[in-house]
Amino acid sequence: MPELPEVETYARYFARHALQQRIARVRVLDERILGEQRKAAFTRGLTGKSFTRVRRHGKHLFADAGDVWLHLHFGMSGDLAYYRDEPPRFARVIFDFDNGAHLAFEDMRLFGVAELTRDPDVYILEHRLGPDPLDPNFRLANFRALLAGRRGAVKSLLMSQDVIAGIGNLYADETLFQTGIHPRRAADRLTPDEVKSVHRTMRTILKSVIERDGWPPHFLTAHREEGERCPQCGGTIARAVVFGRTTYFCKRHQR
């Protein structure tokens, strides 16, 4: 269930459990999760090393293993599990640590990737990832600059990882719901106040889900169904497709 807040939660989980332990063995249970990388290179690159710290940018997680970093992308169904006994059903890669515990990268649908990369900053540049919205340096002025001259639907822009890294379908809908903006509105037709509101609200939403580790009941996300009552104004929740994704919004208060 991985958009930015979920990946942040995974990063904290990784850091809490899997740092400073020697990796005795790397097991690749399904090579399709490795993307372009070859299994032997992946395994050799991490065996005998230790993860020393983790970093997150948008939906991407990086773990420092000394001369190389592990890069994880969670696709639609990726997750982490630190365990001692039973591996999770859809484990694709398992790190066996010297202490007898294991870290599994699981991903039922296999849209995720586990691979090695030399340097997260280079990865971010090469893959043209935009700024992380929770980076303290991501200020309103940066956001205004990113939106300038973009004519597409505001939801498309929020979800474009080269504009901002980390917002997916649910958080885009939630942000627009809470700012009262219709998902198809052209980005360059937002008023300055609306841009300011999107910037602030988006960050607040991301942080609040991280802090409480779940969705508050008055958020749209708890009511993603056509015909539902809007938890904010009592209007009707509508369903549409925007940027190729199922989109829910309130017909009454999102304009």
Next chain:
DNA sequence: TTCCATGTTCCGCA
């Protein structure tokens, strides 16, 4: 059986 899914990429077309 059918539809849907918190993601990304690639292709064709306007």
Next chain:
DNA sequence: TTGCGGAACATGGA
């Protein structure tokens, strides 16, 4: 150049 729609990827859950 920009932006959008559609398809593909793989798999299970309702």
